[in-house]
Amino acid sequence: MRIGWAFTGAGHLLKESVDEFVKLAKDNSVTVFMSNASIEVLKMYGLYETVVKYTGGRYKELATDENQKFSFPITGRLSLGKYDVLVVSPATANTVAKIVYGISDTIVTNAVAQAGKGKVPTIIVPVDITPGDIDTVLPSKLELSKCKKCDPCTAALACPHDAFIPYKEISLLNCVGCGQCKVACQYDAISEGKVIQMHMRDIDIKNTKKLKDIDEIDVVKHPSEIIPFIENNIQK
Ligand SMILES: Cc1cc2nc3c(=O)[nH]c(=O)nc-3n(C[C@H](O)[C@H](O)[C@H](O)COP(=O)(O)O)c2cc1C
Structure with missing residues (x-):
């Protein structure tokens, strides 16, 4: 077809x-x-x-x-x-x-x-x-509550696209969802596929x-x- x-x-x-x-x-x-x-x-x-x-x-x-x-x-x-x-x-x-x-x-x-x-x-x-409200999935996200502000930030160092802004956020316009930041962060501060409710x-x-x-x-x-x-x- x-x-x-x-x-x-x-x-x-x-x-x-x-x-x-x-x-x-x-x-x-x-x-x-x-x-x-x-x-x-x-x-x-x-x-x-x-x-x-x-x-x-x-x-x-x-x-x-x-x-x-x-x-x-x-x-x-x-x-x-x-x-x-x-x-x-x-x-x-x-x-x-x-x-x-x-x-x-x-x-x-x-x-x-x-x-x-x-x-x-x-x-x-x-x-x-x-x-009503639906469950939907977010792209990669830095969970600030889990971030230990390591110096240097291993997640930022691992990002090949300059998308990771240490201790702050992931710049989504640069992110390609490769997940390397998540692998690199020993404190599991990056969520992938987090489910949130949307109205x-x-x-x-x-x-x-x-x-x-x-x-x-x-x-x-x-x-x-x-x-x-x-x-x-x-x-x-
Ligand atoms: C991570 C992300 C997820 C989005 N998810 C939705 C969505 O589920 N539904 C929606 O209507 N807009 C969503 N948007 C907003 C649209 O991308 C935005 O309204 C865009 O202008 C739509 O353009 P298009 O209709 O030409 O593709 C999302 C934006 C981002 C950054």
């Missing part, structure tokens, strides 16, 4: 999305669309390289806001119906809001708009779907509901539902 997979800058359901992406990319031509925020967030969670590994070659490109500039020429393929399906997983509140109001000013929102014009079925996994805003839940009314878009709750949905509903 020829598939488009769009990543946005959501940490929630990101690992689960990458796992499903990898399963599909092993046996199909998958073009990856990455919003600017998704590039940063995939790196923070140490998942960027995993995705990039499956790109390269025709219909397996890595399309970004940077390499597709302002008019996103690659999404023309979607408007010409060249793909069997477009997946957006995970979809941030920001991207969902833009889609429901017809805005298409990022590589991902533009891909969705063009898929609609080309009658390419689109499956979206919005992160803001269940009202879902009413406006984001309402926008997710509006997604379901858009032609050609199907909403599923979890990335694990994507492959069964494709198998049951998308014609090859």
Whole structure:
């Protein structure tokens, strides 16, 4: 199959999305669309390289806001119906809001708009779907309560990307989630995958509901539902 997979800058359901992406990319031509925020967030969670590994070659490109500039020429393929399906997983509140109001000013929102014009079925996994509080996972974090302010800081010395600011924080824009700081810190002051509670805003839940009314878009709750949905509903 020829598939488009769009990543946005959501940490929630990101690992689960990458796992499903990898399963599909092993046996199909998958073009990856990455919003600017998704590039940063995939790196923070140490998942960027995993995705990039499956790109390269025709219909397996890595399309970004940077390499597709302002008019996103690659999404023309979607408007010409060249793909069997477009997946957006995970979809941030920001991207969902833009889609429901017809805005298409990022590589991902533009891909969705063009898929609609080309009658390419689109499956979206919005992160803001269940009202109330949800559990979500953080990228690497310095737990100040455990930091013993060692001099020198072994975690900072171990970081190959200058992301570790001793006794203060991890600069997430430099972090690639390699985990070397965690290995180096003898006081276990770095957490990876810490679970926190996040409140879902009413406006984001309402926008997710509006997604379901858009032609050609199907909403599923979890990335694990994507492959069964494709198998049951998308014609090859
Ligand atoms: C570590 C991290 C995790 C994030 N997780 C989420 C998330 O789960 N859901 C969300 O809507 N935004 C999340 N964001 C914020 C988005 O990345 C931000 O709104 C971004 O502008 C979205 O752009 P995009 O929709 O074009 O990808 C997160 C940001 C960071 C730094």
